[in-house]
Amino acid sequence: MSISETNVVDFIGVDPAKKIARLAISDHLAWDDPEEEKEHLWLLQEKINSYLRFIEGGELYQNYPDATGASCEIELVSKYPLSVAGVRFFEQARSIVQAAGFDLLYRVFTPQ
Template identity: 60%
Template sequence: MSILDTNVVDIVALDPSKGIARLIISDHLEWTNPVDEHLLLLQEKINRYLRFLEGGELEQHYPDAERCKCEIEIAMKFEPSSEALHFIGKAREIVQGAGFDLVYQVG
């Protein structure tokens, strides 16, 4: 599963001892032109993850996540472009407004 599968949650990582549920988006795409297509895929994927969280699906499938702080992590293979960083900043505001967090890492 990856960013190309926009209707699927790629990875769920639970750490009940730390109280964290991390939903990971696996992004293996380069940030080359056309960047808009990549951003659209990322937007669709983030929206899917928000529906998964807000609809209670996380707790249905992973009961141990019930009291966990939830965050969406974008695991990128390539360094994001300036456009991508701007988008992630705006998306973070929306995700935080819904009561969750949005982070990214490259590696």
């Protein structure tokens, strides 16, 4: 599962003690090719929209009952740092996701 599969939730973790449900997007694509950047941004937009539908449509709570009443976070876990356009997109997307009552986080994956 990855960003390329826009209709699939890549990873879900629920911490019932902290009341947090985190849904992660796995992004293995580089941001250094300007010609591929538009496609990358489109994939990310579609993936975030799928996650919002999954949460708002109740599928999260049907499949993960412990998530009921938890705050939801969507986390983009990227292999590469975001480009300038990627950062702009992320900031706009974060505002939209937060307006829906959830949070959008970002980090670059660093192997241990």
